[in-house]
Amino acid sequence: MTDKAFATQNFCTLARCRLPVVQAPIGGVAGPSLASAVANAGGLGSMALTWRDAPGVRAALREVRATSTGAINANFVLDFPVDAQLDAALEEGVEVVSFFWGDARSHITRVKRAGACVIVVVGSVDEARRAVESEADVIVAQGAEAGGHVRGDTPLAELLPWVIMAADGRPVLAAGGIVSSEDAERVKQVGAAGVWVGTRFVASAEANAHPSYKAAVVAAGRDATILSELFDGGWPNAKMRTLVNSTVRVWEDAGRPQPGGRPGEGEIIGISGGRPLPRYDSDAPTSQTSGEVEAMALYAGTGAERIRDILGAGAIVSALAAPWT
Numbered sequence: 001m002t003d004k005a006f007a008t009q010n011f012c013t014l015a016r017c018r019l020p021v022v023q024a025p026i027g028g029v030a031g032p033s034l035a036s037a038v039a040n041a042g043g044l045g046s047m048a049l050t051w052r053d054a055p056g057v058r059a060a061l062r063e064v065r066a067t068s069t070g071a072i073n074a075n076f077v078l079d080f081p082v083d084a085q086l087d088a089a090l091e092e093g094v095e096v097v098s099f100f101w102g103d104a105r106s107h108i109t110r111v112k113r114a115g116a117c118v119i120v121v122v123g124s125v126d127e128a129r130r131a132v133e134s135e136a137d138v139i140v141a142q143g144a145e146a147g148g149h150v151r152g153d154t155p156l157a158e159l160l161p162w163v164i165m166a167a168d169g170r171p172v173l174a175a176g177g178i179v180s181s182e183d184a185e186r187v188k189q190v191g192a193a194g195v196w197v198g199t200r201f202v203a204s205a206e207a208n209a210h211p212s213y214k215a216a217v218v219a220a221g222r223d224a225t226i227l228s229e230l231f232d233g234g235w236p237n238a239k240m241r242t243l244v245n246s247t248v249r250v251w252e253d254a255g256r257p258q259p260g261g262r263p264g265e266g267e268i269i270g271i272s273g274g275r276p277l278p279r280y281d282s283d284a285p286t287s288q289t290s291g292e293v294e295a296m297a298l299y300a301g302t303g304a305e306r307i308r309d310i311l312g313a314g315a316i317v318s319a320l321a322a323p324w325t
Contacts (some may be wrong), residue, residue, distance in 0.1 A: 003055065004188065004191055004193075006124035007171045007172070007191070007193035008020050008194060008324050010171050010193070011138055011171035011173070011193040011194050012194075013138050014117045014118050014138060014171070015071055015073070015095070015096050015119075015138065016071040016095045016096070016117070017039070017042060017043055017044040017070065017071050018042035018043075019041070019042040019043050019194075019317060019321040020043075020173070020193055020194025020195065020321065020322070021038070021042075021043035021044070021194060021195055021197065021317045021320045021321045021323070022043065022044040022046060022073065022119075022140075022173060022194065022195065022196045022197065023035065023038040023043060023044065023045050023046050023195065023198075023201045023313070023317075024046060024148070024175065024196055024197055024198035024201070025046035025047060025049075025073065025075035025098070026048065026147075026148060026149070026198045026201065026202060026207075026284070026299065027048050027051075027283070027284050027299075028048070028208060028272075028283065028284065028286045029201075029202055029207050029208050029209045029213075029286060029299075030045075030046055030047060030048055030170060030201070030207070030208070030282055031047075031060075031207075031208035031286075032047070032063040032064045032067070032277075033067075033206045033208065034059055034201060034204065034206040034207050034208065034313055035047050035064050035068075036063075036067040036070075036206075037066045037068075037204075037206040037312070037313035038070075038313050038314075038317055039064070039068040039069075039070025039071060039072060040068050040070055041313060041314035041315070041318065042050050042069075042070070042317060042321070043070075043317040043320075043321070044070075044071055044072075044073050045064070045068070045070065045071075045072050045073065045098060046072070046073040046074075046075050046098070047060055047064070047072060047073070047074055047075065048077075049074050049075060049076060049082075049085050049089060050075070050077040050080050050082055050085065052082070053084070053085070054084045054085055054087070054088040055088075057074075057088040057089055057092070058088050058091075058092055058152050059129070060128075060235045061074070061089065061092045061094060062092070066074060071095040071096055072094055072095060072096065073094075073095075073096040073097070073119065074086075074089040074094040074096070074097050074098070074100050075099075076098070076099055076100070076102065076107075077098075077099075077100050077101050077102070077149075078095070078099055078100065078101050078102025078103065078104060078107075079101045079235065079238065081100055082107075082192050086107060086110075086111070090110070090111065090114040090116065092115075094116060095116055095117065096116060096118075096119060097111045097116050097117070097118055097119070098118075098119035098120070098121060098140070099118070099119070099120050099121070100120075100121040100151070101121075101149065101151060101238070103130065103134075104118070104131070104134055104136065105130075105133075105275035107132040108134050108135060108136065108232045109192040112135070117137045117138065118135075118136045118137045118138070119136065119137065119138040119139070119140060120134070120136040120138075120139055120140070121139075121140040121142050121151065121175070121318055122139055122140065122141060122142065122151065122152075122163065123142050123144075123150065123151025123152025123153075123154070123159075123194070124151070124152045124154065124159070125159075125162045125163060125166050125189055126153075127151070128141070128162075128163045128166040128167060129166050132166065132167060132168050132170065136151045136170065137170065137171075138170060138171050138172075138173065138193075139163060139167050139171075139172050139173070140172070140173045140174075140175050140196045141156065141159050141160045141163035141164075141172055141173070141174055141175065141192075142159075142175040142176055142196075143155050143156025143158075143159050143160070143174075143175065143176025143177060144156075144176065144227065145176035145177030145241075145301050145302040145303065146175050146176035146177070146198065146226070146234070146241060147198050147199040147202075147241050147242070147299045147300040147301030147304070148198055148240055148241065148299040148300045148301075149224075149235070149238050149239065149240045150227060150239050150240060150241055151239075152289035155176075156174060156176040156177060156178075156187070157177070157190075158262050160172070160174050160187060160190050160191075160192060161190055161291075164190070164191045164192075171193035171194070172191070172192055172193055172194060173192060173194045173195060173196045174187035174190075174192040174194075174195050174196065175195070175196035175198075176272045176301060176302075177198070177301050177302045177303040178195050178196075178197050178200070178303060178320070179197070179199060179200040179301075179303035179304075179306050179307055180200075180303075180306060180319065181319045181320060181322040181323060182260045183195075183303065184320050184321070184322065184323045184324075185322075188199055188323045188324065194324070195320055197316075197320060198299075198301065199217060199299075199300045199301040199303055199304050199307065200307060200316055200320070201305065201313065201316060202214065202217050202299070202300065202309050203217045203218055203309070203310050203311070204310065204311060204312065204316055204323045205310060205311065205312045205313070206312065206313045207313075208286045208287050208288075209284065209285070209286060209287070210285035210286055210287055210289050210293050211287070211321050212285070212293040212294060213284065213285050213293060213296075213298055214310055216243055216245070216294065216298050216300075217243070217298070217300050217304050217307055218307055218308060218309065218310060220243060220300060220305050221305055221324055222305050222308070223233060223305055224243055224244055224247050224300070224305055225241050225242060225243055225244065225263055225300055225301065225302055225303075225304060226241065226242060226243075226244050226248055227230065227239055227240070227241045228240065228242070228248075230242070230247070230248060230251060230280060231247075231280055231281065231282050231296075231297035232280060232282060232319070233243060233278055233280050233281035233282050233283075234258060234281060234282040234283065235282040236259075240282075240297070240299065241299065241300065241301055241302075242298050242299050242300060243298040243299075243300045243304065245294055245296075245298055246294060247264075247279060247280070247295045247296075250263045251263060251266070259280075262279075262280065264279045265278075265279065266278055266279070267279045268291075269291050269292040269295050269296065270285070270289055270290055270291020270292055270293065270296060271289070271290050271291055272285065272286060272288055272289040272290075273288050277289070277296065279295065282299065283296070283297065284296065284297050284298065285297075285298070286291040308320070
């Protein structure tokens with residue numbers, strides 16, 4: 001068995017999935033239906049659990065369990081308190097826990113004690129080295145092409161080989177701009193053990209994204225995204241990649257002013273789950289959102305320009321896994 005084949009087999013063994021395709025934890029867009037569909041197709045479904053309380057974590061995981069026996073990844077963003085949510089996920093027996101945007105060392109021991117696999121998402125070689133020192137099981141190399149919140153500035157093609165070298169034999173997944181089997185084949189040849197994919201799953205039948213959000217991803221053309229800190233309500237001082245929309249254009253026309261002086265700041269442009277959504281809020285529009293959806297945070301990576309349809313999650317998993325099957 002080649003080193004590349006072993007890395008993929010090792011990842012699937014660690015994560016308890018059949019195919020090396022991970023659906024990224026894309027906020028409220030990645031609900032139980034999407035995570036379940038990905039797991040049922042043989043990939044690793046993910047749930048973003050940082051912003052749920054402990055009972056909400058339990059309810060979401062139990063909803064997935066009701067429709068799937070596949071492994072699930074519970075994701076936590078370390079820019080926020082996650083202790084209670086993490087404890088709830090581990091008590092529910094989640095198979096995989098992933099960490100993003102912070103130092104996971106203080107959490108990894110108890111995750112491993114519970115028998116779960118640990119994934120750490122990194123945006124630089126230095127972060128990858130810290131993940132190795134923390135004894136992470138799997139590392140995700142997130143290139144700057146990724147949609148949603150982006151940890152580093154380095155393109156995936158440059159970052160991936162360096163993270164693989166720093167990983168000390170651990171499986172490394174590639175993230176950022178990956179939407180097709182051709183993309184997956186390219187990173188496989190470099191040595192990636194699998195892929196971590198968000199935007200392609202936004203445009204899936206099972207995603208909890210608002211229909212207008214899905215349509216915007218499918219309609220995206222060349223240079224349709226921007227990397228900024230614009231949609232900072234609820235998560236300040238964090239870069240994210242979104243589609244260019246009316247909010248972005250008005251802000252750019254005003255000279256890209258800083259928070260406090262941006263056009264329409266404080267204006268309520270929608271409601272989601274009973275919560276008012278001000279302009280520049282960090283929440284992406286879900287099926288429960290109403291209002292000016294087009295003007296909200298429409299997270300998408302650079303690969304959006306090559307997405308031209310809405311597919312079932314199973315078909316997406318199969319296409320992305322093709323280079324390894």
